[in-house]
Amino acid sequence: MKLAVKDVMRCVGCQSCMFACSRRSGNAGLSNTCIGVKSTGGISRGYTVIVCRSCKNPPCASVCPTGALVPQKGGGVRLISSKCIGCGLCKDACIIDAVFWNEEQNKPVICVQCGYCVEYCPYEVLELIKDEKGVSHD
Amino acid sequence: MRKELAMIENDTLSRVLYIDLSKKRYFVKDRKDLFEKYLGGTGVATQLLLEECPEGIDAFAKESPIIFAVGPLTGAFPLASKTCAMFKSPHTGDLGESHAGGRSAIAIRMAGYGAIVIKGKSELPIYLSISNGKVLFKNATTLWGMKDGSIAARVMRQSEGGEGLRAIFRIGQAGENMATFANVTTETYRHFGRLGLGAIFGSKMLKGIVISGKQMIEVTNKKEYRALYDQIYKAATESPLMQKYHDVGTAINIKSLNSAKALPVKNLQMSSTEDIGPVTGEEIAKHHLARRVACAHCPVACIHLAYLREAYDDDPYFYKTIPVCYDFELIYSLGTMIGITEPKALLKLIDIVEQVGVDAMSMGVILAWITEMFEKNMITKEDLNGISISWGNVEGYIELVRNISKPITVFLKACAHGVDYASKIYGGKEFAMQFGKNEMPGYHTGPAGYLGFLLGARHSHLDNGGYSIDQKELIKIDLSPEQVVNKLLDEEAIRQILSSIAVCFFARGIYELKLVSEAIKLLGFDLNENELHEIGKQIHLNKYKFKMREGFRIEKLEVPERIYETTDPTGKITKKFIKEGLDYAQNLIN
Numbered sequence: 159m160k161l162a163v164k165d166v167m168r169c170v171g172c173q174s175c176m177f178a179c180s181r182r183s184g185n186a187g188l189s190n191t192c193i194g195v196k197s198t199g200g201i202s203r204g205y206t207v208i209v210c211r212s213c214k215n216p217p218c219a220s221v222c223p224t225g226a227l228v229p230q231k232g233g234g235v236r237l238i239s240s241k242c243i244g245c246g247l248c249k250d251a252c253i254i255d256a257v258f259w260n261e262e263q264n265k266p267v268i269c270v271q272c273g274y275c276v277e278y279c280p281y282e283v284l285e286l287i288k289d290e291k292g293v294s295h296d
Numbered sequence: 297m298r299k300e301l302a303m304i305e306n307d308t309l310s311r312v313l314y315i316d317l318s319k320k321r322y323f324v325k326d327r328k329d330l331f332e333k334y335l336g337g338t339g340v341a342t343q344l345l346l347e348e349c350p351e352g353i354d355a356f357a358k359e360s361p362i363i364f365a366v367g368p369l370t371g372a373f374p375l376a377s378k379t380c381a382m383f384k385s386p387h388t389g390d391l392g393e394s395h396a397g398g399r400s401a402i403a404i405r406m407a408g409y410g411a412i413v414i415k416g417k418s419e420l421p422i423y424l425s426i427s428n429g430k431v432l433f434k435n436a437t438t439l440w441g442m443k444d445g446s447i448a449a450r451v452m453r454q455s456e457g458g459e460g461l462r463a464i465f466r467i468g469q470a471g472e473n474m475a476t477f478a479n480v481t482t483e484t485y486r487h488f489g490r491l492g493l494g495a496i497f498g499s500k501m502l503k504g505i506v507i508s509g510k511q512m513i514e515v516t517n518k519k520e521y522r523a524l525y526d527q528i529y530k531a532a533t534e535s536p537l538m539q540k541y542h543d544v545g546t547a548i549n550i551k552s553l554n555s556a557k558a559l560p561v562k563n564l565q566m567s568s569t570e571d572i573g574p575v576t577g578e579e580i581a582k583h584h585l586a587r588r589v590a591c592a593h594c595p596v597a598c599i600h601l602a603y604l605r606e607a608y609d610d611d612p613y614f615y616k617t618i619p620v621c622y623d624f625e626l627i628y629s630l631g632t633m634i635g636i637t638e639p640k641a642l643l644k645l646i647d648i649v650e651q652v653g654v655d656a657m658s659m660g661v662i663l664a665w666i667t668e669m670f671e672k673n674m675i676t677k678e679d680l681n682g683i684s685i686s687w688g689n690v691e692g693y694i695e696l697v698r699n700i701s702k703p704i705t706v707f708l709k710a711c712a713h714g715v716d717y718a719s720k721i722y723g724g725k726e727f728a729m730q731f732g733k734n735e736m737p738g739y740h741t742g743p744a745g746y747l748g749f750l751l752g753a754r755h756s757h758l759d760n761g762g763y764s765i766d767q768k769e770l771i772k773i774d775l776s777p778e779q780v781v782n783k784l785l786d787e788e789a790i791r792q793i794l795s796s797i798a799v800c801f802f803a804r805g806i807y808e809l810k811l812v813s814e815a816i817k818l819l820g821f822d823l824n825e826n827e828l829h830e831i832g833k834q835i836h837l838n839k840y841k842f843k844m845r846e847g848f849r850i851e852k853l854e855v856p857e858r859i860y861e862t863t864d865p866t867g868k869i870t871k872k873f874i875k876e877g878l879d880y881a882q883n884l885i886n
Contacts, residue, residue, distance in 0.1 A: 173592045
């Protein structure tokens, strides 16, 4: 399973996906979101939607000094929170800014490709691609 | 006795950020006392205004406060995306209240505040950058005086962090020059539109605010929270209640109000026009709609952006494409009210109004009044700084908008104070379309609408059910003025609650008081429907307390004769009806 942006041109910037992602923890707000929606240089130009592409050889895991980010078979990483010292190197290593940060805990929040956000996108911007091999899709 | 409410201990909603622009200092105070009693938004902002605004003060004095407040549902449930702004209105001299969406509410709540109080006055232009518990006072000298307010916003956007999580408030040239109906724009297309917040910003040399954050909000029961969230989300995305806003948008009302003879045309000399075709919501959508966007945490996406493509005169293959936001009120005020029914002309004028940063309804009504004054030879071309105007002439109106925002002649300076102020000096009161000194919205629906504008706490059509009483009831049956006033006041109580929790009024069909009660319970507020209704009434009375304190009197209200002369759908707009309604309300409220 892999989260993907199906058609960014349909995004209205409602951020329902961001609130959904954060709500997985059970609480409200945005502290735990690991999907991002921002304008592309002003709202009139449309939006940029940032999702983890679950890289096969993830740069975020490569730079982690404590082994807190574990590459997964088929792509992406899992965070072992107890190992994480909150140095933020992973955040800098991700050039699409898909490593999000929980300021309250000072730790990264990493997409687990669960697809909960997809259910809350009213405009079919997002999709969850089913792929046993977890191959990257554009 | 009301029971004690208990907010969730860690909820940052009750944190109020106080900023002093004179001393460039700030502090945070916990105000559970206010939030537990009045929920947030309008309810809390009213109390803060009563506390912070000295009686009888000049709206432009440095002690005059700017208050922003959000509510318990902000950041927790969809459609709770409104920020309530309160201030002493420089336009009416009493209560100034204006609501805006965009990312404003989410950003304030996520930054860890329930309300912000701004006082004092800076000696140089500044903007505020609020994030991570800090307030930075940034030099905005270079942004001051720009003719297009969106450029200032672009500079702030490029200099500040928090992309995707921030709101950017800013004023335009009209605010800097303290036109009393100048607005504050947020996220380019949303506005604290009515009653002159932009002028207060200008008087304090405050060009803008950038605020961001992304914190957690705890709920009392995670499982119930998710279930209720899904219920509301489903209603917002699937129910027909939101369809109207979602598809064609509020502009869909242009066609129906025009055929019902309820749409002001040419300063309400008429209430419909045969030329409406090209500027109906449907037609504009068909030919010009380019994109729909949403406020943060609202899946409805009611904001409609048209793209205006214009050629440059000096180069046949050189075009500019300008995104312009339109809705019902803009098509009315900058369209039919001044005889413009050509969509490109309308969009051009809207763009200029956005650039200078004024309330579109007030500006449209002022332009309409000026046109009639000019037609009747009550003013001269010299008064208009040499500008030629006539109904439907967009180039003249564009010049006039720029001139009113930066007025040179004595007449245009008066116009920058609104149509009530100007008509008291120059005459033409009988067709100066103001109610309680605020220019009218586009609803000539019947007597309930007008009583609503006159008695509503902030003189905007959406703040009272007046236009709806006209269209649903008075058009078919007879109601006494007393019955209408009772209905208006009853509905006001509900709308005070909606703007206190603070949800968008477009969602009023979803957020019935029962649902409100269930939703706020998850944030720690234990109040049933009746208790909420009582709090709503109290908030409305508190607003009246401020209004009366600042000199508002029902008996002093002046009604332009024009409304009695122009056909309306009910045929019931009579002096007798309005007077009886006002007299009855006066006895109730005093």
